[in-house]
Amino acid sequence: MTCIQNALVIGGGFSGMSAAIECAKQGIAVDLVEIDAQWRADGAGISVSAPTLRALQTVGVLDAVIQQGYCGEGVKLFTASGMALGVMPTPCIAGPGVPSGAGIMRPVLAGILAQATRAAGVNVRLACSFEQILPQSDGVQVRLTDGSTGRYDLVIAADGLYSKVRKTFFPDAPAPRYTGQSIWRAVVPRPADITTVQMWLGDGHVKVGVNPVSQDEMYVFVTEERAVNERIAPELQPQMLRDLLAPFSAPQVQAMRAHIGPQSRVVFRPLESMLMPRPWNSLRVVLVGDAVHATTPHLASGAGIGIEDGIVLAQELGRAASLDAALAAFEERRFERCRAVVESSGQLGEIEATGGDKALHAQIMRATMAKLAEPI
Numbered sequence: 001m002t003c004i005q006n007a008l009v010i011g012g013g014f015s016g017m018s019a020a021i022e023c024a025k026q027g028i029a030v031d032l033v034e035i036d037a038q039w040r041a042d043g044a045g046i047s048v049s050a051p052t053l054r055a056l057q058t059v060g061v062l063d064a065v066i067q068q069g070y071c072g073e074g075v076k077l078f079t080a081s082g083m084a085l086g087v088m089p090t091p092c093i094a095g096p097g098v099p100s101g102a103g104i105m106r107p108v109l110a111g112i113l114a115q116a117t118r119a120a121g122v123n124v125r126l127a128c129s130f131e132q133i134l135p136q137s138d139g140v141q142v143r144l145t146d147g148s149t150g151r152y153d154l155v156i157a158a159d160g161l162y163s164k165v166r167k168t169f170f171p172d173a174p175a176p177r178y179t180g181q182s183i184w185r186a187v188v189p190r191p192a193d194i195t196t197v198q199m200w201l202g203d204g205h206v207k208v209g210v211n212p213v214s215q216d217e218m219y220v221f222v223t224e225e226r227a228v229n230e231r232i233a234p235e236l237q238p239q240m241l242r243d244l245l246a247p248f249s250a251p252q253v254q255a256m257r258a259h260i261g262p263q264s265r266v267v268f269r270p271l272e273s274m275l276m277p278r279p280w281n282s283l284r285v286v287l288v289g290d291a292v293h294a295t296t297p298h299l300a301s302g303a304g305i306g307i308e309d310g311i312v313l314a315q316e317l318g319r320a321a322s323l324d325a326a327l328a329a330f331e332e333r334r335f336e337r338c339r340a341v342v343e344s345s346g347q348l349g350e351i352e353a354t355g356g357d358k359a360l361h362a363q364i365m366r367a368t369m370a371k372l373a374e375p376i
């Protein structure tokens with residue numbers, strides 16, 4: 001018996017969909033509103049770490065992710081010229097048959113979760129958001145942008161880094177902070193000899209990596225120190241990405257560089273982060289995912305911890321005696337884990353941007369990955 005009967009999820013990203021699916025499994029009636037009429041995810045690839053695969057298994061979509069993505073083991077490290085530095089292991093943590101790492105295109109993962117959301121019986125409304133959220137003693141009265149109104153026991157806000165719900169209910173929350181690093185991503189053909197994540201570490205402040213996302217394709221990511229958070233015209237981006245790859249003489253990097261041209265769809269993004277101090281809930285409104293803990297991608301774990309939020313929140317709603325107790329238990333289980341990801345990722349970015357201590361970089365990475373392997 002759950003401590004609530006119904007919930008409204010605001011935002012249909014990875015976190016919102018996972019929360020909706022898991023709450024529906026508990027028998028909670030869930031409405032989900034998503035502002036984007038097409039329910040799109042951006043066209044880049046995403047790295048799926050072992051803890052994220054474990055979470056996707058819990059949500060029930062692991063087989064589809066394995067089939068439609070590409071699974072690999074370990075992270076291979078090279079110098080800019082292609083000399084092998086070693087392999088960072090990525091241990092399996094979720095039992096037999098669950099890989100230790102994967103890559104997948106974001107729209108593919110979003111499509112898999114969207115299908116699971118509808119299959120779980122969630123009432124999805126696209127091109128829809130909230131106009132007003134009025135907490136009352138026994139529920140929350142919500143007016144939506146499609147003109148309808150509803151009464152909910154709980155509002156789960158999963159509306160991302162620039163969360164409007166956060167601005168409304170937590171006006172003193174810290175604003176997203178630009179970290180001084182930007183990332184470039186593009187999809188290129190996968191050669192047969194690239195079968196897992198590979199990274200080439202430059203002497204300067206640039207790191208190049210790839211992760212296969214299917215049998216045929218892989219995504220390239222390049223992090224770069226960039227003092228100013230600026231917009232770059234899309235038509236300039238392919239050549240700028242080629243320029244960043246030019247000093248990396250490793251043959252595999254040059255081969256992928258040759259595939260990037262004016263026709264390429266390059267996704268450039270300044271890296272921002274934000275961790276909201278507790279509490280993460282107020283007046284029957286709780287924040288999950290990037291809305292409350294947005295990380296830079298250095299540990300490839302942002303989507304994973306958002307998906308875990310949905311799992312843990314639903315578990316606590318399913319077993320606590322009251323909503324207050326469930327929300328307190330949710331935060332207790334989530335805060336330190338999410339803080340570790342946001343803060344360690346920030347440290348890793350800083351070391352990369354300043355050309356800092358590579359041994360410390362590896363140590364932070366190992367320690368945080370070990371923490372993330374612990375049960376949620």
Ligand SMILES: Cc1cc2nc3c(=O)[nH]c(=O)nc-3n(C[C@H](O)[C@H](O)[C@H](O)COP(=O)(O)OP(=O)(O)OC[C@H]3O[C@@H](n4cnc5c(N)ncnc54)[C@H](O)[C@@H]3O)c2cc1C
Pocket residue numbers: 010011012013014015016033034035036045046047048049052128129130158159160161163164183269271288289290291294295296297300301302303304305306
């Ligand atoms: C460059 C980059 C690379 C990354 N790479 C990785 C990676 O490799 N692996 C990994 O695990 N993580 C990665 N992350 C992190 C990951 O992308 C995020 O943590 C994850 O997408 C957060 O999901 P979310 O659902 O919380 O938020 P979002 O993905 O932002 O989803 C929010 C959703 O809410 C909707 N919405 C917004 N406002 C409203 C509103 N008012 N009403 C209704 N709907 C609304 C949006 O349209 C969207 O669908 C990366 C992040 C960045 C920036």
